[in-house]
Amino acid sequence: xxxxxxxxxxxxxxxxxxxxxxxxxxxxxxxxxxxxxxxxxxxxxxxxxxxxxxxxxxxxxxxxxxxxxxxxxxxxxxxxxxxxxxxxxxxxxxxxxxxxxxxxxxxxxxxxxxxxxxxxxxxxxxxxxxxxxxxxxxxxxxxxxxxxxx
Numbered sequence: 001x002x003x004x005x006x007x008x009x010x011x012x013x014x015x016x017x018x019x020x021x022x023x024x025x026x027x028x029x030x031x032x033x034x035x036x037x038x039x040x041x042x043x044x045x046x047x048x049x050x051x052x053x054x055x056x057x058x059x060x061x062x063x064x065x066x067x068x069x070x071x072x073x074x075x076x077x078x079x080x081x082x083x084x085x086x087x088x089x090x091x092x093x094x095x096x097x098x099x100x101x102x103x104x105x106x107x108x109x110x111x112x113x114x115x116x117x118x119x120x121x122x123x124x125x126x127x128x129x130x131x132x133x134x135x136x137x138x139x140x141x142x143x144x145x146x147x148x149x150x
Contacts, residue, residue, distance in 0.1 A: 003113075005034035015041075021124040024132060026050075028120060031107065038113035040120070042106050044069070044098040052095035052148040055088075057140050058110040062086040062096065067104030070097045072149060093144055115139040 010016045015029035022028075026048050032039040044067075052072050062069070068081045072095045073088065080086050088094045098104045110116055119139035126132050133143045 002035040003033065005032060005036070021120045023120065023123045024048075024126070024129060030117065030120070032109075033113065033117055035113055037109055037111045038116050039107060039109035041065075042104075042108060044096075044104045044106075046098055046101050046103070049097035049149075050095055051143055051146070052093050053136070053141055053143045054091060054093050055110065055141055056091055057114050058112060058116070059090050060088040060094070060108065060110045062088070063107045065105045065107060067098065067102050068100050069104050069106060070099045071095070072097070093148060095149060097149075116141075 010029075010031045013029075016031055016033055020027060020029050025045075027043040029041040030039070031041055062071075062080065062085070064080045064082050064084050064086075066082055068079060069086075071078045071080055071086060072093070073086070074092050074094070078086075096106075116139070119136060119141060122135050122139070123132055126135065136143060
């Protein structure tokens with residue numbers, strides 16, 4: 001049977017059920033977990049990024065909470081600042097980059113959840129980016145070649 005949304009509050013600076021992940025040096029906190037949606041907070045230091053990739057089965061959103069993120073969205077560079085909402089329909093290539101000199105914090109969510117929480121569980125503390133790409137491909141997240149990030 002599926003997982004329904006649990007009512008309540010996930011506190012600032014904490015993850016749902018006390019969970020967090022270290023994904024290639026970035027700290028992620030799950031905020032809400034159920035079949036229909038999966039929300040998580042990212043904390044990106046200057047220079048950190050997630051390369052261009054595609055979710056073929058999920059729509060994704062980013063609400064920038066602090067700082068700013070540079071996004072490569074469907075081949076175009078855009079800048080999202082605190083308070084901005086980024087909409088990324090399924091199948092559209094996207095990546096995010098903290099090119100600023102300050103940390104950035106953002107709330108991401110995907111719908112439906114599919115395998116993203118399972119993916120983050122498997123990526124926690126994986127140090128090798130190529131291994132992260134391989135694991136991601138097994139969980140419906142496909143990374144594009146490095147030139148897509150230029």
